[in-house]
Amino acid sequence: MKRTKDRAAPNATGTHPTPQSPIPQQSTFLDTYPEYADTAILDHLRATEYRYLDAKNHLYLDYTGGGLPAETQIQAHADRVRANCFGNPHSANPTSAASTELVEQARDAVLRFFNASPDEYTAIFTPNATGACRLVGEAYPFQPGTRFVQLADNHNSVNGIREFARRRGAQIDTIDVTPPELRAEEHEIHTALDRPPPPPLRNREDNGGRAGLFAYPAQSNFSGVQHPLEWIDIAHRYGFDVLLDAAAYAPANRIDLAEIHPDFMPVSWYKLFGYPTGLGCLIARREALARLQRPWFSGGTIQAVSVQGDWFHPLDGAAAFEDGTVNYLSIPDVEVGLRWLSAIGIDTVHTRVQCLTGWLLDRIGRIPLMIAAAVTLPASGLIAAFAPTDSVAVIAFALGLLGVGWNLGLVSGTAMVTDATRLENRAATQGTVDVGVALSGAGGGIMSGVIVASTSYTLLALLGGALALALIPIIVLTHSAATRTATAS
Numbered sequence: 001m002k003r004t005k006d007r008a009a010p011n012a013t014g015t016h017p018t019p020q021s022p023i024p025q026q027s028t029f030l031d032t033y034p035e036y037a038d039t040a041i042l043d044h045l046r047a048t049e050y051r052y053l054d055a056k057n058h059l060y061l062d063y064t065g066g067g068l069p070a071e072t073q074i075q076a077h078a079d080r081v082r083a084n085c086f087g088n089p090h091s092a093n094p095t096s097a098a099s100t101e102l103v104e105q106a107r108d109a110v111l112r113f114f115n116a117s118p119d120e121y122t123a124i125f126t127p128n129a130t131g132a133c134r135l136v137g138e139a140y141p142f143q144p145g146t147r148f149v150q151l152a153d154n155h156n157s158v159n160g161i162r163e164f165a166r167r168r169g170a171q172i173d174t175i176d177v178t179p180p181e182l183r184a185e186e187h188e189i190h191t192a193l194d195r196p197p198p199p200p201l202r203n204r205e206d207n208g209g210r211a212g213l214f215a216y217p218a219q220s221n222f223s224g225v226q227h228p229l230e231w232i233d234i235a236h237r238y239g240f241d242v243l244l245d246a247a248a249y250a251p252a253n254r255i256d257l258a259e260i261h262p263d264f265m266p267v268s269w270y271k272l273f274g275y276p277t278g279l280g281c282l283i284a285r286r287e288a289l290a291r292l293q294r295p296w297f298s299g300g301t302i303q304a305v306s307v308q309g310d311w312f313h314p315l316d317g318a319a320a321f322e323d324g325t326v327n328y329l330s331i332p333d334v335e336v337g338l339r340w341l342s343a344i345g346i347d348t349v350h351t352r353v354q355c356l357t358g359w360l361l362d363r364i365g366r367i368p369l370m371i372a373a374a375v376t377l378p379a380s381g382l383i384a385a386f387a388p389t390d391s392v393a394v395i396a397f398a399l400g401l402l403g404v405g406w407n408l409g410l411v412s413g414t415a416m417v418t419d420a421t422r423l424e425n426r427a428a429t430q431g432t433v434d435v436g437v438a439l440s441g442a443g444g445g446i447m448s449g450v451i452v453a454s455t456s457y458t459l460l461a462l463l464g465g466a467l468a469l470a471l472i473p474i475i476v477l478t479h480s481a482a483t484r485t486a487t488a489s
């Protein structure tokens with residue numbers, strides 16, 4: 001995306017002067033998000049390490065799509081490859097040994113970054129997160145009597161695992177996410193995982209004692225919702241292995257594998273630090289990995305093979321899952337990227353993302369949603385009022401619109417109540433508001449009956465629409481009063 005205006009150059013402290021700041025009313029912003037000031041290092045880095053953004057006049061927002069590389073990372077690659085001789089790691093000569101050493105060093109760095117014990121976890125290099133999902137899907141011991149339980153919010157690269165599950169006769173169950181927040185409740189996770197194993201019921205020992213695989217994203221690539229990491233433990237208690245898709249979560253959130261213990265965790269490195277592309281990892285618990293059954297072998301994954309004798313012996317651990325020659329000139333750049341990100345601090349990135357997301361939601365979230373509700377609700381009233389009485393389709397459309405308008409109003413209204421109350425009063429206020437909403441609903445229902453009985457359905461629909469329309473002047477008046485107060489302060 002191209003910017004339309006130039007950004008101000010950073011000053012000596014690495015922050016941007018207020019007049020040309022990309023954030024209007026910056027003092028108000030900093031009052032709301034004081035922790036933003038702790039992330040000023042990122043402004044400095046943007047001006048020095050990511051100069052190509054300004055040079056090409058870019059405003060880059062697609063960080064779930066891919067992160068951006070720092071000049072230091074590119075330089076480290078060029079310096080390393082220019083100054084050394086690296087050979088294919090599948091051998092013992094010095095150039096091969098040099099590659100092997102750096103690949104193994106990068107593997108260790110991955111585990112360190114996620115605070116994963118090398119006794120519990122290993123890191124397998126893959127082309128991307130999708131490649132990691134495929135490794136699990138094609139080798140997971142799905143069979144009749146086991147289950148693949150997926151959240152409806154998964155990326156397609158996780159959804160695809162169901163095709164392996166289906167072919168092997170496993171049962172596929174999907175846990176829905178509910179609008180408007182597109183989350184699932186914890187009791188729905190319990191219900192889905194607690195179902196009895198599907199027939200034919202086999203001895204669980206056939207599957208290493210496991211009920212099946214539960215797969216969900218730590219962060220949705222669609223809605224940005226972060227699903228609870230506590231689900232991992234819950235699924236383990238029901239005997240499931242867990243694939244936690246961390247591709248969208250890892251770039252701006254700390255993951256501590258000494259605290260949470262997913263069995264399989266796919267990531268793509270370009271999403272964390274932009275370079276190298278074409279490399280990801282499957283971070284896997286050694287115990288769960290040992291239960292996978294690869295559908296084939298290839299160069300790089302076996303200790304020995306006999307063509308005539310029709311046997312092979314796989315390598316142990318990660319190597320058994322890295323098909324062919326690994327990307328030995330780029331894998332060391334993963335370590336460089338991890339060092340780069342660690343030096344900045346993943347918590348710094350997290351804080352910056354959190355502040356900017358909050359600011360964005362503040363600006364585009366509540367008011368436009370409320371106005372959309374104030375327009376949708378009268379529109380539904382008008383359509384219902386003038387719909388031909390025998391037209392089920394038009395009345396159904398009006399009712400659908402009513403549902404949309406109601407939800408828009410409820411979500412934006414609830415968010416505004418949350419904003420306007422202090423943390424210590426929030427639960428009580430929200431409870432009072434909920435009771436008010438329920439009583440208004442009940443009162444409205446009773447009044448509707450009276451109005452329809454004494455006048456007509458058309459008048460009821462028009463009255464409902466007019467009531468909703470009254471929201472617009474109220475929003476505009478209160479919003480401009482609030483803006484005046486903020487500007488004055």
Ligand SMILES: Cc1ncc(COP(=O)(O)O)c(C=O)c1O
Pocket residue numbers: 064065128129130131155157217219220221245246247248249268
């Ligand atoms: C949550 C999630 N999972 C998986 C993927 C797949 O990543 P890749 O295309 O790098 O394999 C993405 C990519 O956007 C994602 O956001």
